[in-house]
Amino acid sequence: MGEAFSSALPWTVDMDRDPAQPALTTIDRERASVVSVRRLTKRYGRRTALDDVDLEISRGTVVGILGPNGAGKSTLLETVAGLRASTSGEVSVLGVDPRRERRQTTRRVSVQPQSASVFGYLSVRETVRLYASFHSSHRDVAQVIADLGLSEQVDVRARDLSGGQLRRLLLAVAIIGIPEIVILDEPSAGLDPEARKHLLELIRSLARDGTTIIFSTHDMAEAAQICDRVVIVVAGRIRADGPPAELIDGGRSTLTFDVVSEEALSRTRSVLPADTVTWSQDARGFHVSHATADPDGALELLTRDRQIRGRSYRVVSPTLEDLYLSIVRDAREIDEGRDGDA
Numbered sequence: 089m090g091e092a093f094s095s096a097l098p099w100t101v102d103m104d105r106d107p108a109q110p111a112l113t114t115i116d117r118e119r120a121s122v123v124s125v126r127r128l129t130k131r132y133g134r135r136t137a138l139d140d141v142d143l144e145i146s147r148g149t150v151v152g153i154l155g156p157n158g159a160g161k162s163t164l165l166e167t168v169a170g171l172r173a174s175t176s177g178e179v180s181v182l183g184v185d186p187r188r189e190r191r192q193t194t195r196r197v198s199v200q201p202q203s204a205s206v207f208g209y210l211s212v213r214e215t216v217r218l219y220a221s222f223h224s225s226h227r228d229v230a231q232v233i234a235d236l237g238l239s240e241q242v243d244v245r246a247r248d249l250s251g252g253q254l255r256r257l258l259l260a261v262a263i264i265g266i267p268e269i270v271i272l273d274e275p276s277a278g279l280d281p282e283a284r285k286h287l288l289e290l291i292r293s294l295a296r297d298g299t300t301i302i303f304s305t306h307d308m309a310e311a312a313q314i315c316d317r318v319v320i321v322v323a324g325r326i327r328a329d330g331p332p333a334e335l336i337d338g339g340r341s342t343l344t345f346d347v348v349s350e351e352a353l354s355r356t357r358s359v360l361p362a363d364t365v366t367w368s369q370d371a372r373g374f375h376v377s378h379a380t381a382d383p384d385g386a387l388e389l390l391t392r393d394r395q396i397r398g399r400s401y402r403v404v405s406p407t408l409e410d411l412y413l414s415i416v417r418d419a420r421e422i423d424e425g426r427d428g429d430a
Contacts, residue, residue, distance in 0.1 A: 121146045122269060122300050123168055125309035128177035130163050137163040139324040145302065150295045152311040153304040155321035156416055161304040162202065164321065169199040169271050171379055182268060202274060204258050208247030212238050214258050215246055237258045237286050251278040263294065270294065272303035276310060288314045308409035318410060322419040332408050336402035339406040341383045345398040348373040355395045360386060
């Protein structure tokens with residue numbers, strides 16, 4: 089088998105389509121939901137890993153699954169991939185049940201779980217060639233190796249690769265067969281900054297070609313940069329879902345400023361909701377912080393009030409990490425309160 093073999097057109101659902109059914113138009117394909125999860129629950133004994141999860145993912149989107157360790161991220165990915173059976177609920181991937189229709193699912197969905205491995209005695213080139221041979225259409229072997237930054241290791245055995253190089257080889261294996269959906273569990277773990285940059289560029293390139301990318305990560309900056317949507321999972325439940333910029337815009341900013349007297353501080357707490365105001369004191373006066381979803385409105389109230397005479401006003405906008413930490417904290421407090429009431 090030569091490395092130059094590749095297909096100009098990726099394998100699509102039309103090869104298995106019932107001729108009696110009308111073909112999807114380009115617009116239909118772009119809008120189609122390729123992953124549909126309804127009321128998904130997964131339990132391990134008495135522990136609930138996923139609790140009544142609903143999720144829809146459209147073709148060609150990059151979706152980041154965020155959450156603390158043990159939140160249910162890997163279980164969600166593996167259930168969508170058909171690698172785990174659900175306790176209850178429905179999962180549809182490209183129109184089929186991924187658990188029951190394994191042949192069709194494995195042909196069109198590629199998975200790189202954390203526990204993925206390859207044959208240690210095969211070289212990088214031999215490994216990618218092997219996995220390419222499993223597909224009727226595949227990408228150019230040499231090009232995929234180059235895209236993953238492994239050209240210099242092409243003849244190195246897998247067992248002799250560094251951790252980051254092995255992660256890149258696993259990603260090469262995941263994308264070689266031109267899958268319609270790629271599911272990655274923390275793909276950037278162990279990568280150096282340059283390799284991480286190439287990975288993000290590759291993910292974006294795949295999405296532009298219509299591939300749906302679903303991956304878990306702990307890197308908030310990475311998720312904000314690359315994802316069309318982020319899904320935040322805490323204790324088996326989806327707590328937030330949407331484009332990163334929209335989620336961040338919906339969060340609270342922090343307005344900070346200085347006042348010089350206790351009277352000005354007291355006036356500030358009467359003008360603004362007292363439970364949103366915190367402060368510290370030093371020899372120069374009081375340093376005040378106000379958490380708000382409307383910093384412009386708060387700034388207008390404060391600057392119009394002659395009794396406050398604030399100085400050094402500054403608005404600090406939240407980041408995805410700020411939002412994530414707030415959601416995780418609030419979710420845990422809610423769950424602890426629910427458990428206490430039970």
